[in-house]
Amino acid sequence: MARLDVLAGTYFVVTVAAAMVLRVMSLFPAMDIFNPDWVALVLIYWAIALPERFGVFSAWTVGLLADVLTGRLLGQYALIYALICYFSINEHRRLRQFPIVQQCLWVFFCLLGSQCVTFGLESMRAGNRLQLEFWYPVLSATVAWPLVFMVLRYIRVMARIV
């Protein structure tokens, strides 16, 4: 059992780190505005798959790191990820039964909420500007969800983490 804890923890850390790298990577500068919030997607997956292991606190910690990584106010992503994780864990039984399209819808609303919080905080900090580009990551994250879901489920099944 302890071995499984360590294993799950390791995979959690590795996947979240990989998501963070993807988050700030800029291979094609023209595509940057479509770069989805990979960290949120990975957190949603783990919250659905292993709600008894990774909870709101781990999401909060990851969010704090994401704040430093992307140079936001400390606590912005911590708040967002904690909220997303809380709702996903609350609904995890239902979400597991959902077909992938319905899960995409869930992801869409999670990311929309996250973007709204971001927008609220940023406009509190410095002027109001609502551009179309601001909402692109929400759509791209929705499209990217099936991919993230498949890859992470493959990893989880391969590593036999339950």
Added chain:
Amino acid sequence: MLVVDYRSERLSRLRSLLSVLTYPLQALASLPVDLSHSFADTVISFVELQKENRRLKEQQFVNDAKLLKLAALEKENTRLRMLLENSFQLGEQVLVAELVSVKLAPYEHTVVVNKGTRFGVHAEQPVLDANGIVGQVIRALPSSSEVMLITDPDHAIPVQVNRNGLRTIAFGTGQPNRLHLPFLANNADVVPGDLLVTSGLGGVFPAGYPVAVVDKFEARPDKSFANIYATPKADLEKSREFLIVWSHSTPVVLGEPGKPPADAQDGRESANGAP
């Protein structure tokens, strides 16, 4: 927590601590682009190298000639200032920092460079490249720092028109390679092609560095201010190496050593090239 971070500096230690964990991730994310650049540097052809070498030599020659003249002018300037008894000079020191190819937020013009507080970098330092002002450091972490470019929609820089000393403020637009000057009257003496240089007001940017070239002057008869756009001189999109500048804003007196310094306020104003 958000409010504390916004209002005070108390959480900056926590941020530096966490950045030790996140910097490797940024470095990793930047790796593919860095590798492709170093690969391009390695496989460059002999002919191209020769060409570049010749071009650089010519440039060096021209620059040397300009520098000769500059030294003489600087001497003359110092002499004239000594005559006016408010003489001082701004000492400046630079550090070369390299870009880390990461994108923090898509709608912001912020870049990460690989020099941080370990090299003495601090917030509100001006950043230049070979052609002009790039932006300013907004946050310094132990091994990296975040630089806000002058084209960021939240950025404003005090400038003056090099030709006639007209002072104004240039705002970023959020578009790459575009600045906006909203506070000049319709009859202002600005024409496309005018060079904008830093005015030194505000205290962040040292005076006299080129910022942008005016490319569009649009008088609006129905409004009190004209619409003026400018293109930054610096290669904001392409540069990979930046200079971080330490400028000592306290005047250094050049006159006789025993004499008490002249009125510093007076000196600062004349140094900004006020007409």
